Amino acid sequence: MKNPDLNRSDIVIRIAWLYYTYGLTQEEISKQLNLSRPMVQRLLAQANSEKLIKINIDHPMVQCLELEKKLMEQHNLRFCRVCPAPGIEFSQVLPGLATLGASVLEEFIRKSEPTTIAIGTGRTIRACVRELKSQDMSQHRIAS
Template structure:
């Protein structure tokens, strides 16, 4: 066993004693034969290395009420709200990821083969990262969006592949750049046999998981080199506040036409989906985008944070019947 493995093994022992057995750091130090400070560092290492996964079984009453109100107002079949008062953005996103993974597990930890359609984004990747390793080789993970930028590079956040690795399932990549060079090239990409096979499979998905992107110079599409600063400016001037799977959404929740549509190769998405479409997003920066997507009825499920939920409910919105889905 290497030195690193021995350290992680000792950290895992410390985590078992601290989180499961309820031992104090002083008691852990005595058992492991280390100082109290060393025991404290081992417990911290276990958390930082992803050795510890937390499950809070008692719901926070206020968050439960918010989730129920959001579901009623926006016609969601499933909604989760995590506490966020006083939380920094890193902590908030981690909490959304943990809650999101618990919800994901309800859909994918099944013996029956599932087709899982997956979008993109850091929040979605973080959520999948919180999933335990599953032995579900019968599942299929299908990409909804091309991961190739105009310069030929690929995003580091290949979310569908990460989902396939977590489930041990097959991975069906969308074989195209997110935006083709021109409309003619788009036709060539989209008429390829493999492209049509993958998009047909995506249309049959049992559940779809997506992220919600805001539209500004810090948005993932711009940061990862898929669109230029000039294109961001044109999109915001046209009223775009949100992006889902490469589709641009205005404040009212409707698609905003743009020149980029003629080059977009991602899978088509629909309003009022008849199968679960669940997004994971929160925080002040993403609030306008989350609201737009909810206004448009693009989702059946949402995992977000307490402060975002309060802001969403503070402004009158559509009150619609719940969309089909599973709790």
């Protein structure tokens, strides 16, 4: 390291702070601290591996993502989506749930390899199907 005023631990923290808090590029940091860009990259990787970086996303959607992860782990699911609906009644949730459900179904239907898609019945499924765009995907089977 070319900057004698800082020890390695201090410089790792400083680089992480400049990069994550102030949004400076690795190139900008390298010029500011008189280090090579590859050295800045290595020290950022070190900060990550030493768990010095914690990213906090402040958005209601985070709760949905955390719930998806828990559901997948607890029920051994390969795929799960949770629709955000804080404090509103089911009748108000249905349009958003139908849109999300239709987009998930379309992801599976777009795949070229043949797939069997099993779906249930009820208002939610009916609303999802109504949101689907008409497509010819004869390689798939739908089971209900």
